[in-house]
Amino acid sequence: MAITNRKGPYSDFDAxxxxxxxxxxxxxxxxxxxxxRAVYICFExxxxxxxxxxxxxxxxxxxxAKGERGSFWYYGTAVTGTSTDGQSFDxxxxxxxxxxxxxxxxxxxxxxxxxxxxxxxAKWAYIGCILGPEGPQGDLTLxxxxxxxxxxxxxxxxxxxxxxxxxLEKLNGWYKNxxxxxxxxxxxxxxxxxxxKDVATSGDxxxxxxxxTIPEEPEDSGWxxxxxxSGYSNISNYTAQYRKIGNQVELxxxxxxxSSDIGGGTTxxxxxxxxxxxxxxxxxxxxxxxxxYHRYQMRVNTNGTVTVSRAISSYQTGGxxxxxxxxxxxxxxxxxxxx
Numbered sequence: 001m002a003i004t005n006r007k008g009p010y011s012d013f014d015a016x017x018x019x020x021x022x023x024x025x026x027x028x029x030x031x032x033x034x035x036x037r038a039v040y041i042c043f044e045x046x047x048x049x050x051x052x053x054x055x056x057x058x059x060x061x062x063x064x065a066k067g068e069r070g071s072f073w074y075y076g077t078a079v080t081g082t083s084t085d086g087q088s089f090d091x092x093x094x095x096x097x098x099x100x101x102x103x104x105x106x107x108x109x110x111x112x113x114x115x116x117x118x119x120x121x122a123k124w125a126y127i128g129c130i131l132g133p134e135g136p137q138g139d140l141t142l143x144x145x146x147x148x149x150x151x152x153x154x155x156x157x158x159x160x161x162x163x164x165x166x167x168l169e170k171l172n173g174w175y176k177n178x179x180x181x182x183x184x185x186x187x188x189x190x191x192x193x194x195x196x197k198d199v200a201t202s203g204d205x206x207x208x209x210x211x212x213t214i215p216e217e218p219e220d221s222g223w224x225x226x227x228x229x230s231g232y233s234n235i236s237n238y239t240a241q242y243r244k245i246g247n248q249v250e251l252x253x254x255x256x257x258x259s260s261d262i263g264g265g266t267t268x269x270x271x272x273x274x275x276x277x278x279x280x281x282x283x284x285x286x287x288x289x290x291x292x293y294h295r296y297q298m299r300v301n302t303n304g305t306v307t308v309s310r311a312i313s314s315y316q317t318g319g320x321x322x323x324x325x326x327x328x329x330x331x332x333x334x335x336x337x338x339x
Contacts, residue, residue, distance in 0.1 A: 010036065018042035034059060068097065075103040079111045079124045086114035086123030096122035103130070218246030226251070226272040226306070226331075231259030240271075240331055242278055249278050249337045251300065254330045257323055263296050264322030268307035271329060279304040281338035288330045290323050300333050 004022050010029035018024055022042045030038040032050065039051040052060075078091040079102045091102070100113040102124055108131035111124040156170045226240040232255045234240055240253035255271055262269045284300040296311035308329055313321040323329060 010038075013040075015040070015042075015048045016046060018045070018048055020044055024048075072097070072100045073103065074100065075105050077104055077106050078102075079104055080107070080109075082109065082126045084125050084127075086125045088120050088123055091119050091122070091124075093122065094118045107131075220245045226253070226274070228255060228272045229270045232256065232271050232329075233258050235328060238330075242274055244278055244337060247336050249274075249280070249335055251306070251331055251333045253332075254328050257325055257327045257329055259325060261322035261324050263290075263294075263308045263311035264320040266309055266320075268299060268301075268305075268309045270305045270307050271331075272306045274300070274304035274306065276304070278337055280335045284333050284335045286333050288332060290327055290329050294321065294323050294327070296323065296329075298329075298331060298333070300335065302338065306331060 004019070005025060006018070006022065007025040007027055010026045010031070013024060013026055013030075015024075018040070020042055024040040024042075026036070026038045026040070028036045030036045032038060033056060039053075040048050041051060042048045074091070074093055074096075076091065079089045081087070095118075096113050097116040098113055100116070100122075102111040102113070103109075104111070108129045109126060110128050110130060112127045113122055114125050115121070115123040156173055158167055158170055162170070221244040223241045223243045225234070226242055228234070228240065235254050235256055238254040240251075240255050242249060242251050244250075251274075279302055280300055281302065283302060286298045286300075287295060288298050289295055290311065293314035294311050295314075296308050299305075299307045299309070301307065308323070311321055311323050312319075
């Protein structure tokens with residue numbers, strides 16, 4: 001027999017008339033569900049069950065009664081005393097429940113909450129202390145002086161389990177082997193002392209033997225303006241200069257191309273010359289940027305000439321491009337001089 005469905009309002013629903021395997025769909029008015037809609041199934045005549053949807057289950061969970069939390073432990077110094085009758089204290093705890101606990105961190109006393117509530121309503125009763133009873137204070141004085149009957153030498157180590165008397169005897173052995181120079185006196189009072197040079201107590205560094213050589217500060221030439229070739233001039237705040245510290249030479253600055261277009265080929269064009277003593281032992285080559293997005297090769301040659309060549313432009317392709325007249329040429333290199 002095919003499964004059949006019934007439907008209608010809850011007021012017309014009669015469970016006794018349902019057949020085995022039959023569904024009844026209540027479209028409104030069911031008091032057992034918030035929106036009044038439900039589905040029932042008949043397993044046997046007179047034995048039916050209501051089906052729950054996912055939404056029904058979510059609603060039932062949300063409306064389920066919430067239980068109380070378990071006991072909390074609080075700590076601080078607000079709750080004091082040893083009264084076993086519940087008393088209120090200004091603890092700052094505004095949601096205490098019965099059977100919560102409080103530990104006084106100074107006294108070690110533990111209290112049980114007998115009445116829950118806000119800070120001044122809740123009551124706390126003393127139930128015990130986590131600290132054991134205080135023992136008697138030991139004797140801080142000696143009835144008689146300690147007599148060292150078993151002296152030790154300075155090589156004896158203090159060991160775990162040594163009595164106080166043994167520890168003191170071992171310490172006494174250390175002190176007995178110290179010369180008076182430990183507390184007063186001079187170096188010459190020591191025994192087996194190493195020989196010291198006079199400079200250890202008087203004199204200066206130059207009196208020492210086998211002393212290491214302290215290198216002198218390298219000579220610094222300071223910044224010197226680079227002699228420029230004809231057709232080039234310095235730019236304000238970027239004067240072409242060189243400097244030598246020790247054997248290291250640094251070249252910096254920029255020049256203006258006051259002549260015709262240059263650098264657009266393999267021919268090296270001289271813009272300045274370093275004097276002797278400031279020249280590299282091998283040619284130094286750097287890549288720099290110039291006016292109008294030009295990139296070029298700058299060389300410092302062994303004869304001191306600073307040259308520009310092989311310029312290319314970011315705006316053009318297919319070969320070298322001259323740096324135009326009026327363009328800025330930047331200089332920069334660091335190398336060791338060929339002294």
